[in-house]
Amino acid sequence: xxxxxxxxxxxxxxLLCNVTDxxxxxxxxxxxxxxxTTVPGSEVEAAIRMNRNRINSAFLLSDKTLQFLKITSTLxxxxxxxxxxxxxxxxVVLCLIVAGIVFLIFSGIQKKNKESTETENLEEKVExxxxxxxxxxxxxxxxxxxxxxxxxxxxxxxxx
Amino acid sequence: GFLxxxxxxxxxxxxxxxxxxxxxxxxxxxxxxxxxxxISPYLCGVGVASVVVxxxxxxYYNVINAWAFWYLFHxxxxxLPWATCPxxxxxxxxxxxxxxxxxxxxxxxxxxxxxxPSLEASGSVQWEQALCLTLAWLVVYLCILRGTASTGKxxxxxxxxxxxxxxxxxxxxxxxxxxxxxxVYMFTPKLEQxxxxxxxxxxxxxxFFSLGLGFGSLIAFASYNEPSNNCQRHAxxxxxxxxxxxxxxxxxxxxxxxxxxxxxxxxxxxxxxxLLLNAFDLEEGSLTADNLNEMKxxxxxxxxxxxxxxxxxxxxxxxEAELDTAVQGTGLxxxxxxxxxKNMEVPQLYSVLYFFMLLMLGIGSMxxxxxxxxxxxxxSKVITSRFPKEVISGVVCFMNCIIGLIFTMEAGNYWFDIFxxxxxxxxxxxxxxxxxxxxxxxxxxxxxxxDLYTMIGRKPNLYWKIMWAFVSPLLIIxxxxxxxxxxxxxxxxxxxxxxxxxxxxxTKDYPGYALAVIGLLVAASTMCIPLGALMTFIRKRLKRE
Numbered sequence: 001x002x003x004x005x006x007x008x009x010x011x012x013x014x015l016l017c018n019v020t021d022x023x024x025x026x027x028x029x030x031x032x033x034x035x036x037t038t039v040p041g042s043e044v045e046a047a048i049r050m051n052r053n054r055i056n057s058a059f060l061l062s063d064k065t066l067q068f069l070k071i072t073s074t075l076x077x078x079x080x081x082x083x084x085x086x087x088x089x090x091x092v093v094l095c096l097i098v099a100g101i102v103f104l105i106f107s108g109i110q111k112k113n114k115e116s117t118e119t120e121n122l123e124e125k126v127e128x129x130x131x132x133x134x135x136x137x138x139x140x141x142x143x144x145x146x147x148x149x150x151x152x153x154x155x156x157x158x159x160x
Numbered sequence: 161g162f163l164x165x166x167x168x169x170x171x172x173x174x175x176x177x178x179x180x181x182x183x184x185x186x187x188x189x190x191x192x193x194x195x196x197x198x199i200s201p202y203l204c205g206v207g208v209a210s211v212v213v214x215x216x217x218x219x220y221y222n223v224i225n226a227w228a229f230w231y232l233f234h235x236x237x238x239x240l241p242w243a244t245c246p247x248x249x250x251x252x253x254x255x256x257x258x259x260x261x262x263x264x265x266x267x268x269x270x271x272x273x274x275x276x277p278s279l280e281a282s283g284s285v286q287w288e289q290a291l292c293l294t295l296a297w298l299v300v301y302l303c304i305l306r307g308t309a310s311t312g313k314x315x316x317x318x319x320x321x322x323x324x325x326x327x328x329x330x331x332x333x334x335x336x337x338x339x340x341x342x343x344v345y346m347f348t349p350k351l352e353q354x355x356x357x358x359x360x361x362x363x364x365x366x367x368f369f370s371l372g373l374g375f376g377s378l379i380a381f382a383s384y385n386e387p388s389n390n391c392q393r394h395a396x397x398x399x400x401x402x403x404x405x406x407x408x409x410x411x412x413x414x415x416x417x418x419x420x421x422x423x424x425x426x427x428x429x430x431x432x433x434x435l436l437l438n439a440f441d442l443e444e445g446s447l448t449a450d451n452l453n454e455m456k457x458x459x460x461x462x463x464x465x466x467x468x469x470x471x472x473x474x475x476x477x478x479x480e481a482e483l484d485t486a487v488q489g490t491g492l493x494x495x496x497x498x499x500x501x502k503n504m505e506v507p508q509l510y511s512v513l514y515f516f517m518l519l520m521l522g523i524g525s526m527x528x529x530x531x532x533x534x535x536x537x538x539x540s541k542v543i544t545s546r547f548p549k550e551v552i553s554g555v556v557c558f559m560n561c562i563i564g565l566i567f568t569m570e571a572g573n574y575w576f577d578i579f580x581x582x583x584x585x586x587x588x589x590x591x592x593x594x595x596x597x598x599x600x601x602x603x604x605x606x607x608x609x610x611d612l613y614t615m616i617g618r619k620p621n622l623y624w625k626i627m628w629a630f631v632s633p634l635l636i637i638x639x640x641x642x643x644x645x646x647x648x649x650x651x652x653x654x655x656x657x658x659x660x661x662x663x664x665x666x667t668k669d670y671p672g673y674a675l676a677v678i679g680l681l682v683a684a685s686t687m688c689i690p691l692g693a694l695m696t697f698i699r700k701r702l703k704r705e
Contacts (some may be wrong), residue, residue, distance in 0.1 A: 020441035086233035090291065093229075097298045104305050105550060 045071055163407070164349055165363035170403050172635055174367040176627035177592060179395035179620075180599055181373060185382025186391055187611050191535040192376030195383070196595075199603045201700075205692020206594055207536070210376030212685040213587050214532040217375070218560055220579040221529065222300065223567040224490060225522040226292035228515050230272055231494065233292075235511035242267035243502040260663025264499040268491060275658045276570040279674055283570025290568045297561040300526050304534065304553050311527050318524035323405075325517035326412055332510065333415035342418020345483045346410060357642035364639055365585050370402055374588040374595070377532035390616045392624075420500040421482035428477035439470055490580065491573065493518075530556065574655060578670075582678045586643065587685035593636040594689055600629045653678065 019025045029039045048055065048071055056062055188195035193207030234241050245258035245266060253259070258266040269275050276283045303314040333339055353359050372378050382391065426449070433447045440459060447455050456474075460467045501511045530553075537552055538544055544552075567576045599608055605625060613619050647653075653675065656665040670678070 021443035021446075022437060022441040023444065024438075024441060085237050086230070089233045089236055090229075090295065093233075094295055094298070097295065097302055101298065101302050101305065104302070108306070108550060 162353075162359065162363065162410075163347070164354065165360050166366065166406070167403070169360070169363045169367045169635075170399060172627065172631055173364060174371055174373075174403075175395060175399045176624060176632055177373050177596065178371050178378070178399050179392055179624065180596065180628060181378040182382045182385075182391040182395055183608070183612055183615070184595075184599065185379035186385045186387060186389060187615060188379075189383045189387070191383060191539050192379045192532070193536045194539060195379050196598070199598055201696045202693040203594070203598050203602070203689075204696060205689040206591060206598070207376060208692060209587065209591050209685045209688035210374060210379075211533060211536055212688060213584055213591065214375050214377065214529050216579065216583040216681060216685070218526065218529040218533060219563050220567060220576055220583065221522070222296045222526055222560070223293060223564055223572075223576055225296040225299075225519060225526065226289060226564075226568070227272065227494060228519045228522055229292045229295055230289065231498065232512065232515040232519060235508055235515060238508060240498075240502050240507050240511060241271070242498050243507070257660050257663055262499065264495050264502065265663075267498070268495050269658050270660075272494075273491075273573050274570050275573055277659060278657050278668060279571050279574040279655070280671055281571060285565055286568050286570070286572075289572075290565055293564050293568055294561060296523075296526075297557050297564070299523060300530060301553060301557040303523065303527055304530050304557075305550055311531060315524060315527065318520045318527070321520045322517045325513050326405075326409055328513060329412045329416070329510075330408070332504070333412050333419070336415065336419040336504070338422025339415035339418045341422055341479060342414040342416070342483065343411065345418065346414040357639075357646065361585075361639055361643060364635075365588065368588050368592065369584075370406060371399060372528055374591040375529065375532050376535075377528045380532055380535040381528075383535075387615050388617075392612075392616060392618070392620065416500045417483065417496065419503075420496060421479060423500075423503055424482050425477055425479045428475060432474055432477065435470065435473060439466065490576075574657065574674075577655060578674060578678055579681070583681045583685075586640075586682050589636055589639060589643075590686050590689070593633060593640075596628055596633050596636075600633075605629060 013030045014027055015030060016025050016027050029044055031037055031039050048068055052063070056066055059066055184195055184199070185192075188198045190198070191207070192210045193204060196203040196206045242264045245254035245263045247253070248255050255266070257270060261269075272289075274283070274286055304311055368374055385391070429449050429452060433449075433452065436442070436447055436455070436459065437444065440463065497514055498511070501507050501514060504510055533556060534553060537556070538549060547555075566572060569575075599605070605628065609619050609625075653670050654667050655670060657668045658664075659666045
């Protein structure tokens with residue numbers, strides 16, 4: 001069972017001392033219900049910890065600009081999403097790159113298959129007639145060469 | 161301050177050697193191994209050494225792309241993950257390691273690398289980094305899949321996009337508060353730096369790396385050119401564009417460094433002011449940046465005891481010191497830029513732009529490297545007859561990816577630094593030296609002149625000939641001597657390890673097996689040259705008998 005003791009504190013219960021130029025001071029809180037004894041430091045500390053935000057906003061200050069000695073403020077942790085952001089970006093980039101590699105490899109293989117089937121088809125269509133081991137088309141297609149030796153000799157014979 | 165060695169090295173080394181490599185490739189019409197065989201059969205080792213260096217480079221370089229991917233993917237959050245420290249377990253404050261150092265350094269060392277305290281403690285493979293590395297290799301494979309023809313089209317994108325981003329950053333960078341400090345720092349020459357040979361060595365290696373000399377990729381690409389291509393004009397244009405881009409990029413970089421240094425300096429001063437105000441209960445506003453020094457002396461005189469108690473916490477803030485922490489290693493490029501970006505407005509946009517640009521540049525370099533490895537492989541008929549091009553590229557990428565998993569372990573960054581510092585630097589210098597000497601003295605500079613005359617219709621003038629025959633070899637030899645004397649003077653090699661308890665880098669000695677790996681790296685590429693000569697010599701002897 002917990003017993004809460006409510007005591008009324010007034011501004012006159014807070015005593016200041018050692019005020020310096022630096023806007024820093026020591027203070028004690030007296031308990032008016034008991035005879036001019038000070039409230040123990042641990043209770044004051046606990047109270048300040050609970051109400052830190054209210055005290056800060058009363059002075060329009062923050063944890064960084066209003067410091068209570070021996071009362072360290074709990075810092076708020078940064079917001080962390082469930083999956084780290086970098087993994088998401090990494091996954092996207094990885095998929096793009098792998099897709100690019102696969103695409104290039106397959107288009108390379110397709111090109112090679114096309115070329116080899118084209119040359120195969122060409123060879124199949126042409127039926128080669130051979131004469132003396134030389135295909136007829138080759139003989140027909142080659143332009144005739146004029147043999148310079150015999151052409152020059154023609155002039156020696158008198159024309160009819 | 162770095163500008164003077166950079167420009168001198170460019171004129172003395174960069175342009176002549178670029179012209180040399182382009183001309184060799186165009187004339188011999190083969191990749192690096194075949195081209196050097198034609199020049200002299202004893203030099204087949206040079207081409208092999210270039211391929212070995214390219215192989216080492218491709219092993220570790222893609223890890224940078226993996227990190228760029230990691231940062232890029234993390235830029236889509238608000239706030240940026242490296243802007244604030246994570247909280248400790250009972251939520252009373254920030255994580256201890258993050259408190260001691262800054263949030264950007266914590267993000268780099270702990271959340272990206274998860275670095276171990278020393279090289280010996282290897283740790284396990286970080287699956288997030290391994291995923292990013294796999295993705296980086298898949299991207300490279302996609303670009304080189306179809307061979308050099310498709311690579312050419314990709315390079316249009318990877319080369320032009322960074323310029324757009326740099327322009328945006330230039331405008332943003334110059335308008336930042338404190339950018340002027342960085343620019344002033346960049347343009348003032350420092351005499352002590354100039355007399356230190358390390359500056360000259362890093363300027364030379366920077367030129368070699370950015371122009372791609374000695375890797376064999378230039379020869380490979382030039383062999384696809386027509387024989388009548390005017391490579392002299394191209395060499396001049398390329399090196400000029402390259403150096404203007406570097407200067408442009410360093411203006412942007414230094415204006416951002418200036419912003420970051422000024423920001424850190426001002427926040428350091430503010431912290432000191434707050435500390436003093438709290439300790440001595442002074443009035444708010446009595447201590448400002450201007451009167452800080454006088455007030456510090458006054459407080460030291462009036463309250464000597466309390467001041468002495470506080471003294472270890474009061475840091476001496478110095479703008480110079482902030483600017484000096486600028487450049488050291490690849491990690492710093494990530495740390496410094498992410499720190500500068502988190503303080504700008506709309507940091508997500510600038511972050512995405514910057515890491516995308518870094519990615520483009522990195523992938524462009526990787527393409528050149530893998531091309532240098534694949535060209536000799538596809539040139540040799542033995543392999544191409546059995547496997548199609550796609551399979552060869554796939555096997556190379558897969559092997560490199562598996563080896564690259566070493567760099568994703570907890571101690572991976574230390575191995576990365578080993579590769580970064582030792583795999584390419586010495587070997588590149590040696591390869592380029594042998595190339596120049598081979599073309600000028602073994603092939604004969606007159607024969608080379610005639611070849612150039614038949615190709616481009618013009619003989620090279622005196623400037624080129626002097627550079628090729630005398631200046632460049634002498635410079636490289638002197639760099640070598642500096643390098644070796646530096647190593648002998650310092651004794652054992654050391655590396656920077658991250659100490660989580662202190663929150664900063666500490667220097668440690670390399671263990672024995674790491675030294676062995678370093679020796680192996682350097683030897684593997686440099687020994688190719690004499691071994692190749694030896695093998696040709698033995699073969700000729702056997703043929704005669």
